[in-house]
Amino acid sequence: MADVRIPEGLWDADITPEGVVANWLYRDGSEVDAGETVAEIMVEKATMEITAPAAGRLAITVAKDGVVRPGTVIGRIDEQ
Amino acid sequence: MEPSKDQLLWMYAAMAKARHYEDTMARAYMEGKTPKFDIGAGLVPGEMHLAAGQEPCAAGVCVHLRAGDTVTATHRPHHVAIAKGVDLNRMTAEIYGRRDGLAGGRGGHMHLFDPAVNFACSGIIGESAGPATGAALAARLQGSDAVAVAYLGDGAANQGAFHEALNLASLWRLPVVFVIEDNAWGISVPKSRSTAVPDNSVRARGYDMPGVHVADNDTLAVFDAAGEAVARARRGEGPTLIEVQTYRYYGHFQGDPEVYRPKDEVARLKARDPIDRLRGHMLDNAGVTEAEADEALTRVRAEVDAAFEFARQSGEPAPEDALEHVFA
Amino acid sequence: MSRNRVLTGSRAMVEAIAQEMRVDPTVFVMGEDVGPYGGIFSSTTGLLDEFGEERVRDTPISETAFIGAGVGAAMAGMRPIVELMFVDFFGVCMDAIYNLAAKNTYFSGGNSKVPMVLMTATGGGYSDAGQHSQTLHATFAHLPGMKVVAPSNAYDAKGLMTSAIRDDAPVLYMFHKGLQGLAWMAAPEGASTEVPEDPYAIPFGEARVVREGGDVTIVAISMTVHHALAAAEALAKDGVDAEVIDLRSLVPLDREAVLASVRKTGRLVVADEDYRSFGLTAEIIASVAETDPGLLKSAPRRVACPDIPIPYSRPMERFALPDAEKIRAAVQQTLNRAVA
Numbered sequence: 001m002a003d004v005r006i007p008e009g010l011w012d013a014d015i016t017p018e019g020v021v022a023n024w025l026y027r028d029g030s031e032v033d034a035g036e037t038v039a040e041i042m043v044e045k046a047t048m049e050i051t052a053p054a055a056g057r058l059a060i061t062v063a064k065d066g067v068v069r070p071g072t073v074i075g076r077i078d079e080q
Numbered sequence: 081m082e083p084s085k086d087q088l089l090w091m092y093a094a095m096a097k098a099r100h101y102e103d104t105m106a107r108a109y110m111e112g113k114t115p116k117f118d119i120g121a122g123l124v125p126g127e128m129h130l131a132a133g134q135e136p137c138a139a140g141v142c143v144h145l146r147a148g149d150t151v152t153a154t155h156r157p158h159h160v161a162i163a164k165g166v167d168l169n170r171m172t173a174e175i176y177g178r179r180d181g182l183a184g185g186r187g188g189h190m191h192l193f194d195p196a197v198n199f200a201c202s203g204i205i206g207e208s209a210g211p212a213t214g215a216a217l218a219a220r221l222q223g224s225d226a227v228a229v230a231y232l233g234d235g236a237a238n239q240g241a242f243h244e245a246l247n248l249a250s251l252w253r254l255p256v257v258f259v260i261e262d263n264a265w266g267i268s269v270p271k272s273r274s275t276a277v278p279d280n281s282v283r284a285r286g287y288d289m290p291g292v293h294v295a296d297n298d299t300l301a302v303f304d305a306a307g308e309a310v311a312r313a314r315r316g317e318g319p320t321l322i323e324v325q326t327y328r329y330y331g332h333f334q335g336d337p338e339v340y341r342p343k344d345e346v347a348r349l350k351a352r353d354p355i356d357r358l359r360g361h362m363l364d365n366a367g368v369t370e371a372e373a374d375e376a377l378t379r380v381r382a383e384v385d386a387a388f389e390f391a392r393q394s395g396e397p398a399p400e401d402a403l404e405h406v407f408a
Numbered sequence: 409m410s411r412n413r414v415l416t417g418s419r420a421m422v423e424a425i426a427q428e429m430r431v432d433p434t435v436f437v438m439g440e441d442v443g444p445y446g447g448i449f450s451s452t453t454g455l456l457d458e459f460g461e462e463r464v465r466d467t468p469i470s471e472t473a474f475i476g477a478g479v480g481a482a483m484a485g486m487r488p489i490v491e492l493m494f495v496d497f498f499g500v501c502m503d504a505i506y507n508l509a510a511k512n513t514y515f516s517g518g519n520s521k522v523p524m525v526l527m528t529a530t531g532g533g534y535s536d537a538g539q540h541s542q543t544l545h546a547t548f549a550h551l552p553g554m555k556v557v558a559p560s561n562a563y564d565a566k567g568l569m570t571s572a573i574r575d576d577a578p579v580l581y582m583f584h585k586g587l588q589g590l591a592w593m594a595a596p597e598g599a600s601t602e603v604p605e606d607p608y609a610i611p612f613g614e615a616r617v618v619r620e621g622g623d624v625t626i627v628a629i630s631m632t633v634h635h636a637l638a639a640a641e642a643l644a645k646d647g648v649d650a651e652v653i654d655l656r657s658l659v660p661l662d663r664e665a666v667l668a669s670v671r672k673t674g675r676l677v678v679a680d681e682d683y684r685s686f687g688l689t690a691e692i693i694a695s696v697a698e699t700d701p702g703l704l705k706s707a708p709r710r711v712a713c714p715d716i717p718i719p720y721s722r723p724m725e726r727f728a729l730p731d732a733e734k735i736r737a738a739v740q741q742t743l744n745r746a747v748a
Contacts, residue, residue: 018115022591023600025419027412042591045117046337067115117592120534125722127536177535177721188537188720203539204497205469238468239500266469268445274468335592340444399727402719 004075019043095135097380098159133327138163140302150215152208153201178394206239216254235266255313263328268340284321416589418450420562424569439491471501510553538717546687560633567610596634613660621651632679638732674705709738
């Protein structure tokens, strides 16, 4: 099981504490490949991509429009 | 041409007012847009193009104008509207989309019209040039010595409308001044990658009119160039093209991620802030006291704050008001 | 185990463009801010990195020049994809579009072709006022010589773009900003869809029945498809079974799909975000009336922007633009029912 985590330091949380999940690019339960872009995060005005840490089945834990911070786990990859 | 002490204080006040306006608008615009930035949400929806940094172009030109002179501005119009004397309360209410706005909320930030001071603007690039030329033609036909000023961004100097208007204005020797605000960027595209000449003022030669380049966002140099251009227009000697190298502190629009812009550019530009430089000049060389400058600052900030309060207190238009004013 | 990849409208457009560029060296992209910025509405994100500056070209703000250049390049053997940032900006460059791109094939007796895609952003709903919010479907569909498409979702966005690039005619590809899945602009739930990774083409002129029903036909396109579907859900609770048709293209227009549905339902509502008069809504109703006015059991209704410039202020803009509630009310009128 690998966490889909927003990397620490992806943005400066001292300036902008929170962002949101702008889009999921796979459905909950979909197969994904390692390194694929699975989600878009929006922080203030900027859009950033989140990639899958491993191949496997994606379980979404923070839905679209959910509020996130650096370090937040937004999903899991079940590597089977 | 040297500005008088009164003219210096007028320009300083107009620039400080415009700056405080844009900074206040930037905050108001973000109300209701965090943590999720949705361009259509919040207190002030829609696109928002702010002009902080570009104040010399507004104040250094409009200080030479009268209420009867015409100004046509761009999609980034607030600083010019302020310098031309547009009703600040009603302008702010318009940008808030409220009932008491200049157009009752129909036009918004890119479509500000105040016929009391002959001000108009448009969200279409280059479309300030034709109408200013026409206002100048009207002045001629009406036997008035009024002049017209068209504001354009540097990107607009690559539009057909700009070139056609320059030719027409020169051909008919119309009393119009074309002011290009060169903020170095057409949204994300740098001028060096969009424009075949580094300095648009050379394009005046192709239309047989004077072309003046003002470097480094220098308010006094804008004052000098515009003073001569406006006087020349009033004398019936025809149009002038002025390009002002200016700065844009904010993004193209609020919400612009500015991925294209060097990270340190704005800090570098702010170190040469034109309002600070003008204040330094007034105090050092023109006999303006700290107290006089501060009094101007306090006064214009209070006017801006009052305008935003006016807008906040103004009611929403009725939905069916949308059907009114399609025709005169 | 399946891969259920979901793309936004903009990512679907980009994927179609990239896949065609990989196999066809004559395809290139130009427009304002299509390079490092990736398109103001993300229609070209990442293309510069993959294909370089020769094939992904930022232009000056000179639409007459670069759309005219698109026409010339297309006639000289290229397949340009040219972006007009907002459809509202057609005012500065219409000549290159309707007098050149749209007419050169005909005036050459078919000896020249203009395989250009002009992609452009449409639509309002976010208080940008009437110089940046128009839809203008009919303005272009009215003029012969151009194909005109307007996808409502990511699956169609990819398939219609692929077809547009491969078509030998000029194609106006009108994408609604509010369907792009932009992080900074709200989009309806159904705009992002599952999209196959392999290239595929959706033929022009084939409408899609997006919801089957027997009581009334709602014909929609682009954003109004989503309003129509929401209206249909609400109507179902009132016991009304609405059929929703997504036209997907205006030129060619799938009149037969509309007629087939109206033959079944006998009632018709047409929804378009464009202006009401002289537009798509009238064209659809006229198509039915010309064929057989007896098909309709009640007067047809249209839901469109009233004939006013699109206002800035939120309450007035909401008044002007179509939405689910207005479509629902129109359907109730065709059923001769008072609106609850």
